[in-house]
Amino acid sequence: MALMNVDLGGLSMKNPVTVASGTFAAGREYADFVDVAKLGAVTTKGVSLNGWEGNPGVRIAETPSGILNSIGLQNPGVEHLKEHDLPWLSGQGATVIVNVSGHSVQEYVSVIEALEESPVGAYEINISCPNVDAGGMAMGCSCASVEEVVGRCRTATERPLIVKLTPNVTDVTEIARAAEASGADALSLINTLLGMAVDIRTRRSVFSRVVGGLSGPAVRPVALRMVWQCSGAVSIPLLGMGGIATAEDAISFMLAGATAVAVGTANFANPHAAADVVDGIQAWCEEEGVEDVNELIGGLIC
Amino acid sequence: MGLEDMQARVHANKQLFENLWLMELECPSVAANIMPGQFVHLEVPDLQANILRRPFSIFDRDEDAGTVEVLYQAVGTGTRAMRTWEPGLVTRMIGCIGRPWEVPYDTERALLVGGGVGAAPLNLLCQELMASDVGVDVILGAQTEGALVCRARYERTCGREPACSTDDGTYGREGFATVLVEEALARAQAEGRPYDYAAVCGPEPLMRAASQLLMEAGVRCQVSLERRMACGVGACLSCVVDTASGKKRACVDGPIFDAEEVLWR
Numbered sequence: 001m002a003l004m005n006v007d008l009g010g011l012s013m014k015n016p017v018t019v020a021s022g023t024f025a026a027g028r029e030y031a032d033f034v035d036v037a038k039l040g041a042v043t044t045k046g047v048s049l050n051g052w053e054g055n056p057g058v059r060i061a062e063t064p065s066g067i068l069n070s071i072g073l074q075n076p077g078v079e080h081l082k083e084h085d086l087p088w089l090s091g092q093g094a095t096v097i098v099n100v101s102g103h104s105v106q107e108y109v110s111v112i113e114a115l116e117e118s119p120v121g122a123y124e125i126n127i128s129c130p131n132v133d134a135g136g137m138a139m140g141c142s143c144a145s146v147e148e149v150v151g152r153c154r155t156a157t158e159r160p161l162i163v164k165l166t167p168n169v170t171d172v173t174e175i176a177r178a179a180e181a182s183g184a185d186a187l188s189l190i191n192t193l194l195g196m197a198v199d200i201r202t203r204r205s206v207f208s209r210v211v212g213g214l215s216g217p218a219v220r221p222v223a224l225r226m227v228w229q230c231s232g233a234v235s236i237p238l239l240g241m242g243g244i245a246t247a248e249d250a251i252s253f254m255l256a257g258a259t260a261v262a263v264g265t266a267n268f269a270n271p272h273a274a275a276d277v278v279d280g281i282q283a284w285c286e287e288e289g290v291e292d293v294n295e296l297i298g299g300l301i302c
Numbered sequence: 303m304g305l306e307d308m309q310a311r312v313h314a315n316k317q318l319f320e321n322l323w324l325m326e327l328e329c330p331s332v333a334a335n336i337m338p339g340q341f342v343h344l345e346v347p348d349l350q351a352n353i354l355r356r357p358f359s360i361f362d363r364d365e366d367a368g369t370v371e372v373l374y375q376a377v378g379t380g381t382r383a384m385r386t387w388e389p390g391l392v393t394r395m396i397g398c399i400g401r402p403w404e405v406p407y408d409t410e411r412a413l414l415v416g417g418g419v420g421a422a423p424l425n426l427l428c429q430e431l432m433a434s435d436v437g438v439d440v441i442l443g444a445q446t447e448g449a450l451v452c453r454a455r456y457e458r459t460c461g462r463e464p465a466c467s468t469d470d471g472t473y474g475r476e477g478f479a480t481v482l483v484e485e486a487l488a489r490a491q492a493e494g495r496p497y498d499y500a501a502v503c504g505p506e507p508l509m510r511a512a513s514q515l516l517m518e519a520g521v522r523c524q525v526s527l528e529r530r531m532a533c534g535v536g537a538c539l540s541c542v543v544d545t546a547s548g549k550k551r552a553c554v555d556g557p558i559f560d561a562e563e564v565l566w567r
């Protein structure tokens with residue numbers, strides 16, 4: 001049996017596979033398909049301090065080999081997560097990454113403070129959601145705002161801090177370095193690519209906010225490239241995601257420099273996807289004589 | 303019952319009228335466990351560009367044979383591809399998803415209203431009500447005579463022809479099914495046997511108008527709502543419906559909703 005455990009910036013994972021925030025809720029909806037304790041970690045849906053309504057109108061559109069979403073970070077707030085989801089996850093024996101959202105720097109900090117006594121393995125700071133007006137991606141696009149929000153979150157916790165980057169910037173490595181310099185323990189990427197779909201009959205965008213976030217196999221090459229770029233730019237570990245559906249996809253991200261990977265949109269097509277990726281990596285390592293999955297990280301030959 | 307992602311084998315797939323098709327799939331677990339109003343999330347294999355599953359109601363089942371029927375309208379990429387499925391093709395589906403129709407236990411008389419393929423999720427309910435000796439009246443609406451593809455099936459279940467309307471007047475009453483709803487309400491009143499429950503499924507304007515009429519007449523009314531779905535299991539929040547008690551997921555909090563709860567779009 002190949003060794004599967006990895007260390008993601010201080011978060012010890014029993015294997016390198018988690019799920020992408022927002023595609024797996026807090027795991028319960030998928031419990032009939034995936035034993036959450038079998039995953040390296042469960043990453044929960046973005047949570048804000050008092051909850052958000054999310055966006056009105058159509059929230060999803062299929063595009064070639066991908067989907068556009070405009071959920072708008074609908075969530076019931078951090079107290080609900082603490083009362084209902086975290087106890088269930090810890091009862092199942094899952095390692096938990098909480099995806100943290102805010103409309104302001106202070107809101108991110110307050111969410112972390114609210115969770116400090118709860119069973120959480122790491123925080124993933126979502127400064128990359130394209131579907132909300134304040135906070136989200138607006139905060140992840142300039143080095144100055146990244147430094148401010150990451151710096152403030154850093155002072156609020158000693159737990160592993162993963163900063164989730166948006167691909168919708170000119171140079172992702174610049175943002176990656178800013179996050180590292182401000183105290184991030186790991187980076188996750190990519191969040192969704194800004195996209196759009198038009199209904200020619202109504203001459204309107206499909207979405208009320210006009211734009212949406214693209215995910216799924218369509219974004220995989222872009223995500224892979226960005227993981228590879230960041231792995232050369234920072235020395236903290238990376239959580240790679242974007243279109244990962246199979247063990248082969250996951251291994252390619254690890255070779256490009258990811259320490260761990262997340263399965264997102266693929267869960268919708270195959271509810272067992274995350275567990276299949278765990279099994280597939282294990283099987284591949286055995287076939288290839290890889291004794292420790294850590295050997296794969298950054299193993300790309302250029 | 304928990305959810306399962308199951309193999310489903312096509313047994314038959316035939317055109318009923320223009321873009322209306324009936325597919326029979328072998329899937330013993332769904333055949334045994336489906337409750338009226340629930341749906342399955344069906345994979346459309348070999349469409350590289352279309353990664354999502356498609357939600358479909360179960361039109362009928364044969365528990366002994368382990369088969370279910372899906373009545374579908376070819377409207378887009380996925381449903382058009384389904385037309386080409388030959389017997390023997392194997393796909394997958396998640397089932398049985400969602401809240402079923404909830405008929406109050408003391409119901410003596412019920413009205414079922416189906417517009418277009420909206421007739422599909424009412425058939426199992428009709429069977430169940432007939433089996434428990436509830437008086438059932440069925441109203442079916444369609445664009446044209448040929449599109450009233452469920453008529454015979456309902457006739458078999460109920461032992462009499464459902465009341466029908468067509469938009470073009472080629473069969474039954476000309477116009478929308480709501481006219482028949484008004485008449486049914488008046489008749490039930492006159493007979494002194496008012497409806498205790500109504501189930502409506504079809505285009506949203508029909509559901510809205512029909513449920514309005516029914517609620518005004520004091521009938522407890524449920525509707526089956528369609529939303530675009532990604533996960534189909536309650537995780538992604540892409541399918542939300544605005545209700546009096548906030549946003550609800552059509553897939554697992556629905557697809558059946560109490561009409562009085564729904565804030566129509």
Ligand SMILES: Cc1cc2nc3c(=O)[nH]c(=O)nc-3n(C[C@H](O)[C@H](O)[C@H](O)COP(=O)(O)OP(=O)(O)OC[C@H]3O[C@@H](n4cnc5c(N)ncnc54)[C@H](O)[C@@H]3O)c2cc1C
Binds near residue numbers: 359374375422528530
């Ligand atoms: C609970 C439920 C039960 C349903 N039962 C039936 C049924 O018994 N028979 C039937 O013919 N149809 C039914 N539908 C509608 C059916 O799911 C859509 O017609 C189908 O998904 C269209 O797929 P497509 O690939 O042909 O269309 P496309 O337009 O190519 O699909 C693109 C995307 O939009 C989604 N989509 C498009 N139209 C609809 C719609 N009306 N509702 C939900 N999603 C849609 C698709 O699933 C896909 O993700 C049901 C929908 C729901 C939500």
Ligand SMILES: Cc1cc2nc3c(=O)[nH]c(=O)nc-3n(C[C@H](O)[C@H](O)[C@H](O)COP(=O)(O)O)c2cc1C
Binds near residue numbers: 023047071073190266
């Ligand atoms: C429906 C949906 C909801 C999402 N919600 C969140 C979220 O709450 N927080 C977040 O950081 N990312 C969110 N994302 C982005 C994913 O976590 C992930 O970064 C992105 O989808 C790329 O991975 P994928 O192609 O494997 O899905 C969401 C994506 C989708 C499709």
Ligand code: FES
Binds near residue numbers: 553
């Ligand atoms: S389709 Fe994902 S929550 Fe309903």
